[in-house]
Amino acid sequence: MADLARKRNEELARILHQLGWSPERLAREVSAALPPGLAISSTAPYKWRDRGMVPRSPHDQTVCEVLGRAVGIAVTYEQLWGRMGVGRGAKVLSPRLLTDEWTADTAQTALREAGGDGAPVRLTDLFRGDELEQAARHWASPPPAVTGGEGALRIAPEQLADLRLSYESKQRLERTYGGGLILDLAKAELAMVGKLLELGAYDEALGRELYGAASRLAKLVGWANYDLGNDAAAQRAFVAALRAAHVSGDPRLGVSVVGCLAVQATYNSGGRGLDAVAMLSTALRAADEVLTPRERALQLGRIARAHGKKGEQISAEAVAERAFRALDGGEEHTQERADLEGMIGEGYLFLGEHERARDLLTGAVAALRPERARAKALLMVRLADSYRRTGDRDEAERTADGARRLAAGMQSGRVARALREFDAAVRAG
Structure with a gap:
């Protein structure tokens, strides 16, 4: 409710008066400085000026930059929004977290x-x-x-x-x-x-x-x-x-x-x-x-999976081969290899290559130790969804039930969300 309490932003009002700008003019200037999908309404600056509301990122910093260019001297975040209080917008953290x-x-x-x-x-x-x-x-x-x-x-x-x-x-x-x-x-x-x-x-x-x-x-x-x-x-x-x-x-x-x-x-x-x-x-x-071989393999596996998400099969397979090669000759890398198989398997799921994905995911699930329960449960849901998509409903349900048992009491939003999405897809199918 703090945003609803009137607390006029006197500094913003002073700068707008100095420039002779209306709130609508500020809205146009801010929208012009941002990508089209981030344009603001013409009434938003009224809320900033008259009710003390603080715009969210990236609008908060863009307002500072627009006004700074117009005035001819820097307009800082603290100057414009700092006195409004942390409860007056989503910007609790530094708006310059990336640019400082x-x-x-x-x-x-x-x-x-x-x-x-x-x-x-x-x-x-x-x-x-x-x-x-x-x-x-x-x-x-x-x-x-x-x-x-x-x-x-x-x-x-x-x-x-x-x-x-x-x-x-x-x-x-x-x-x-x-x-x-x-x-x-x-x-x-x-x-x-x-x-x-x-x-x-x-x-x-x-x-x-x-x-x-x-x-x-x-x-x-x-x-x-x-x-x-x-x-x-x-x-x-x-x-x-x-x-x-x-x-x-x-x-x-x-x-x-x-x-x-x-x-x-x-x-x-x-x-x-x-x-x-x-x-x-x-x-x-x-x-x-x-980087150590395991560190290099981990990041290459992540890149291969991201290629799969983008539908780039040739690139995904080439990077996956480099990742597995990075772990060659290291018998102590059993968990790293299981992680890598899981990531590459997920990449093949993105590409619709279910048979290849299931071979890798099954191997990863079998090799992951009990202390990697969260990763194991998540891969089991991915595996169950692959079975569902290819029509093997019984195997899909059996694998999903195993993931549910493993995830019981687990405080992981990712696993819970994956199970909910699987259940919704089963019902819809």
């Missing part, structure tokens, strides 16, 4: 917001694909200086080891029981690491390791949000993780985060117009020499 300079200070800001408990971020707050691609290019540039580290809390390598163990334990829980189980815990720990960065005493080397720990936690927060279907919140956590990875100077972390964004764009609406293949391929080329 990529420094240690802005990485801390992004991490603090990703670990905070602000109002929910809505699906309409997703970034555009070109915005994300621009951000994804930053991680490969030389890392900035580590600022801070002069606080009262002495940070020692032992704390970093504890953070790594804590991250790994939460990741295992998430993979078994779903993102809903660990999201609040991961956000709280990310907020704690943000405090250590702000108040801690550390040298540059230790500081970069601390940013690396923060990046892994932010990525986990993003993945848990994605698993629950919170696409916009996931995206912002991934960008925070990307900023922290950039400061850490570890390109392997950056590629890992870009891979998460690519997965989100392949299956969901994460990144309007985002080309997952192009973005992840660019990241992989930039860091290929430092």
